[in-house]
Amino acid sequence: MVGRASDAAGDYEGAVSAAVMVAGLRKSYGEVAAVRDISFEIAEGEVVAVLGPNGAGKTTTVEILEGYRTRDSGTVSVLGSDPEHGGSALRERVGIVLQEAGVDHYLTVSEAVRMHSELYRQPLGVDEVVDLVGLEEKRNARIKTLSGGQKRRLDVALALIGDPELLFLDEPTTGFDPTARRQAWEVIKSLCNLGKTVLLTTHYMDEAQYLADRVIVIAAGRVVAEGPPSSIGGRASARARIRFELPHGVEVADLPVGTVAIDRRSVLIETAEPTGVLHRLTGWAVERGVELDGLAVDRPSLEDVYLELTAEQAES
Amino acid sequence: MSTIGAALRRIKWEQRMFWRNPAAAAFTFAFPLMFLVVFTAINGNETVTLAGGKAKFAQYYVPAIVGFGVISACYANLAFSVSIRRENGILKRTRGTPIAPVAYVAGLVGNVIVISLILAALTISLGLLVYGISFPGRYIGLIVTIAAAAFSFSAIGVLVSTFVPNEDAATAIINFILFPLLFISGTFGRVEPGSALGTVAGFFPIQHLNKLMEAVFNPFTDGTGLIGWHLLILLLWGVAATALSLRRFNWMPRST
Numbered sequence: 001m002v003g004r005a006s007d008a009a010g011d012y013e014g015a016v017s018a019a020v021m022v023a024g025l026r027k028s029y030g031e032v033a034a035v036r037d038i039s040f041e042i043a044e045g046e047v048v049a050v051l052g053p054n055g056a057g058k059t060t061t062v063e064i065l066e067g068y069r070t071r072d073s074g075t076v077s078v079l080g081s082d083p084e085h086g087g088s089a090l091r092e093r094v095g096i097v098l099q100e101a102g103v104d105h106y107l108t109v110s111e112a113v114r115m116h117s118e119l120y121r122q123p124l125g126v127d128e129v130v131d132l133v134g135l136e137e138k139r140n141a142r143i144k145t146l147s148g149g150q151k152r153r154l155d156v157a158l159a160l161i162g163d164p165e166l167l168f169l170d171e172p173t174t175g176f177d178p179t180a181r182r183q184a185w186e187v188i189k190s191l192c193n194l195g196k197t198v199l200l201t202t203h204y205m206d207e208a209q210y211l212a213d214r215v216i217v218i219a220a221g222r223v224v225a226e227g228p229p230s231s232i233g234g235r236a237s238a239r240a241r242i243r244f245e246l247p248h249g250v251e252v253a254d255l256p257v258g259t260v261a262i263d264r265r266s267v268l269i270e271t272a273e274p275t276g277v278l279h280r281l282t283g284w285a286v287e288r289g290v291e292l293d294g295l296a297v298d299r300p301s302l303e304d305v306y307l308e309l310t311a312e313q314a315e316s
Numbered sequence: 317m318s319t320i321g322a323a324l325r326r327i328k329w330e331q332r333m334f335w336r337n338p339a340a341a342a343f344t345f346a347f348p349l350m351f352l353v354v355f356t357a358i359n360g361n362e363t364v365t366l367a368g369g370k371a372k373f374a375q376y377y378v379p380a381i382v383g384f385g386v387i388s389a390c391y392a393n394l395a396f397s398v399s400i401r402r403e404n405g406i407l408k409r410t411r412g413t414p415i416a417p418v419a420y421v422a423g424l425v426g427n428v429i430v431i432s433l434i435l436a437a438l439t440i441s442l443g444l445l446v447y448g449i450s451f452p453g454r455y456i457g458l459i460v461t462i463a464a465a466a467f468s469f470s471a472i473g474v475l476v477s478t479f480v481p482n483e484d485a486a487t488a489i490i491n492f493i494l495f496p497l498l499f500i501s502g503t504f505g506r507v508e509p510g511s512a513l514g515t516v517a518g519f520f521p522i523q524h525l526n527k528l529m530e531a532v533f534n535p536f537t538d539g540t541g542l543i544g545w546h547l548l549i550l551l552l553w554g555v556a557a558t559a560l561s562l563r564r565f566n567w568m569p570r571s572t
Contacts, residue, residue, distance in 0.1 A: 066412060068568065088414035096412040102404030106336035115329045118322075119413040162413070 018077070019044045019166050019197040020065060025074035027060055034060040036221035038074075044165075047198040049212035049229075051205070053310055057221040058201040059099065062170055065199070066096050079166055092121060095164030097155045099171050105144035109135050112143060113157050120162035133157045133187050149180030156187055167191060169200035173207060185210055205303040215302070219310040233305035240274035242281070242297050243267065247290035256284040266294070319419045326415075326423020327430065334427060344393050344431060345438075348385040352377070352439060355504055356447055364506060368536025375450070378443030379529035380503045385435035386465040387494070387522065390428045394473030395490045398424070399480040403569050411567040425470045432466050450535045457532040457541035464547055465525050468554030472521070475557040478564035482571060497522050521553040 020042040027035040035057040042048045052058045063069045064076060067083035067090070076083060081090045103112050113130055117123035130139055133153040138146060146154065152172060159167060172188065173181045181204075188211055192198060202208055208215050209229045217225040217232070225233045246252065246265040257277050261268040271277045274297055285292050300308075335341055356374050364376040401407045410420055436458075443449040476493060480486045498504065500513040501522035507514045517523040524546040532541035 068408070068411070088416060091412060091414040094412075096409075098405060098409060098412070100405050101409040102401070102406045103409070104333045104406065106333055111332070116413065118325050119415045121414070158409070 017044065018042060019046070019079060020199060021075070021077040022061070022065070023075040025061065025064065025076060026072045027057075027064065027069065028072055033221055035064075035071075038218065038221070038223055040216050040223060040226065042197060042199060044197055045195050047192045047200070047211055047213045048216060049208035049214075050199065050201045050216050050218055051203075051208055051306055052201075052218035053203075056218045056310070058218055059170060061218070062168055062199065062201055066094070066168055067091070092162060093165045095159035095162060095167045097152075097159045097167070097169045097172055099174070101155065103143055103151075103154065103158065106142060108140050108142055109146070109154055109157075110139045112154065113161055116158045117161045122163060123161050124163045126161070129157045129161050132160065132190065134183060147180075149176055149183065152176070152180075152184060153187060156184075156191075160191070164196065166197045166199070169198060171201055171203065174203065181207070205301065205306055209302050217306060217309050224309045225305075229302055232302070233300075233309055238300050238305075239270045239272050240297055240299055242269040242271065242274060242278060242295075244281075244292040244295040247285070247288075247292065250288075250290060256280050319416050319422075322415060322419035323422035323426060326419060327426035330423050330427030331430060334431065340393065340397070343396075344388050345435060347392075348381050348388050348435060348439065349442075351384065351504065352381045352442065359505065360447075366530065366534050366536060368534065371535065372448075374443060374447035375533065375535070376506065376530060378439060378447060378449050379533040380526050382436050382439050382462075383465060383522070383525045383529045384498065384503050385439055386432045386462055386525070387469050387498075389431040389435055390425075390466050390469035391473040391476070392490055392494060393428050393431065394424060394470055395476040395480070396486050398474055398477035399486045400483055402477065402566065403483045403571060405569055407567040408569065421474075425466070428470055428473075429463075429466045432462060436462060449533070451533060452535050452541075454532045454541040457528075460542060460547075461525070461528045461532055464528075464550050464554070468521055468550050468557065471554045471557035471561060474565065475561045478561060478566070502526050521550050524549045 018041040020040075022041070023039045025035050025038040026033070034055075038057065038061055040048075050058050050061070060069065064071050065078050065083055067078075067086060070084055078086065079090060079093050083090065107115065109130060110126055113126045117126055127136075127139075130136055133156050135150060135153055135157065138150055143151070143154065156169075156172070159169075169188065173184045176184060185207065188198070188200070192211070198211075200207075200211065212229055215225075215227065215229050215232050216223055227233070244267055246262070246267050252259060252262060252267070255267070257269060257271075257280055259267050260270045269277060269281075278297065281292070356377055359373045359377070362373045363370045364373055366376065398407075411417075440451065444451060476490060477486075480489050497517065497520050500507060500517040501520065502514075502517070503522065503526060507517065507523075514523070527546045528541070528543060528550070531537065531543055534541065
C-alpha cells in the first residue's frame with residue numbers, strides 16, 4: 001500500500017509531470033505584499049526545501065498550495081488541480097503538516113491516528129504509520145503526555161495516514177532539540193524513500209542540506225535562488241577559502257600569497273586556485289620552520305550562501 | 317464514503333473526546349444540575365401559577381432546567397469547543413483532510429444532541445423521583461421542543477464562537493451572553509409577563525424555550541403542549557444564526 005503514490009498519479013485525468021507548479025504567484029494582505037512574484041515547479045518524487053527568513057512569504061505560499069488561502073494572481077497547480085477548487089478529491093492525495101495545529105489531548109496516539117484514518121478512502125494501517133514515525137512505544141499514551149518532538153511526529157503520522165502522494169511539511173523541526181531533530185529527519189528521509197513528493201519549509205540549512213534534492217530560497221516574496229544544496233548560489237564554483245593563524249614572528253607582508261582579511265592574527269585568503277596557493281603557502285612555512293595553526297580550506301556553506309542571498313534582497 | 321456514515325463516526329469520536337475531558341463534561345453538567353438542586357432548596361415550598369392551576373415550584377423549575385440543559389450542552393459547549401478548536405488549529409488541520417465540512421459539523425451537533433438527551437433524562441428523573449413533579453406524557457411535545465432547541469442553540473453556539481477572539485476570552489463571552497438572558501427569561505423563577513424584563517426577553521430565544529417546556533410539563537392543560545408562536549421564534553433564531561454562521565465561520569485561527 002505504501003507504494004501507491006506513483007501509479008495513482010498516472011491515471012489522474014489531466015495529470016502533468018510536475019506534482020506542484022507555481023507561476024507568477026502574488027498575494028497581499030492589505031497593503032503588505034507577502035508574495036510578490038513566485039514561480040517554481042516540483043517534480044513527482046522530488047524533495048524540495050523552501051528556505052527563507054521569517055516574513056519572506058514561505059508559509060503564505062505553502063498555505064496557498066494547501067488550499068487554505070486564496071491568491072491574488074498567478075497560476076497554481078497541485079497534482080493537476082487548482083488547490084482553491086480541488087476539494088476533498090485533492091485532499092485525499094495530499095498530506096499536510098502545519099506549523100502549529102492542535103489535536104485533542106485526551107485521545108491516545110493510536111486513537112488520533114485511527115480517527116484521522118476514517119477521513120480517507122484508502123488509508124494506511126494505523127499501526128504501520130505509528131511505527132513509521134517511531135511512536136510505537138507511545139501507542140497507548142494520551143497525547144497530552146507527549147513531548148514536543150513526539151507531538152511533531154504525531155503530526156507527521158496524521159499527515160501520512162491517508163497515504164498521500166504529496167506531503168507539505170511547514171517547519172517540521174522548529175523548536176526541537178538536536179536529538180529530536182535527528183529523529184524527525186530520519187522519519188522524513190524514510191518518507192522520501194517511499195517515493196513521496198515532499199515540499200518542506202525550514203529555517204535550518206543543515207535540514208535542507210540533509211533532506212532536500214533541491215532548495216528554493218525565498219526572500220521578500222520572491223525566489224532569489226534555486227538549485228541543489230551543493231551548488232545553489234554558485235556554491236560549487238565559489239572561491240575556496242583558506243584560513244590559518246599568523247605564526248609568531250611573522251608579519252602579513254612576509255607571506256608569499258595575497259590575503260583578503262586579517263582579524264587579529266587570523267588570516268583569510270580567498271582564491272580560485274586553492275591547490276597552487278596552498279602549495280606556495282605550505283612550502284614557505286616548511287622552509288621557514290613555522291607551523292600554520294588552524295589551517296583550514298573550505299567553500300561557502302549553504303548558510304553563507306543563504307545569508308548572502310537574503311541580505312542582498314533585504315537591502316534592495 | 318457516505319456523509320451520514322462519516323457523521324456517525326464523528327459523533328462516536330466526539331463522544332469519546334467529550335467524556336475524556338473532565339472539565340468540559342463537568343462544565344456542561346454541573347451548571348444545570350447545581351442550579352436545579354440549589355434553587356429548589358431555596359424556593360421548594362413556594363407555589364407557582366400555571367395555565368389552569370397552581371403547582372409547586374419544581375413543576376415550573378424542572379422544565380426550565382431541562383431547557384437550560386439543552387442550552388448548556390448545545391450553546392455553551394459548542395461556542396466553547398469551536399472557539400478552542402479554531403484557535404489551537406484543530407479546525408485548520410481538519411480542513412486539510414477530505415472530510416466534508418457538513419459531516420464534521422454534523423458530528424459536533426450530533427454529539428451535543430446526545431449530551432442534551434442525557435442531561436434532559438437526568439433532570440426529568442430527578443424531578444419525578446426527588447421533587448415529585450408530574451409529567452403528563454407529552455413525549456412528542458418534549459422531543460420536538462428539545463430538537464428545536466438543540467438546533468437553534470447549536471447554531472447560536474457556533475455563531476457566538478465566531479465572535480470569540482481568543483481562547484482566554486471564550487468563557488467570559490459565552491457566560492456574559494448566557495446568564496443575564498437566563499435570568500430575564502425566567503429560567504430561575506417566573507418573570508412577570510408584560511414587565512419590562514419580560515418584554516426584552518421576548519426578543520430572545522430562551523424565554524420561548526421556557527414557555528414551551530412549561531406547557532409541555534403543565535398537568536392542567538390538554539393537547540401537545542406545543543405553542544406555534546414560541547416554536548416559530550425559537551426556530552427563527554436557529555435559522556438566522558445558521559445563516560450568519562455560514563457567512564462568518566472560519567477554519568483558520570484568528571491569532572495568525
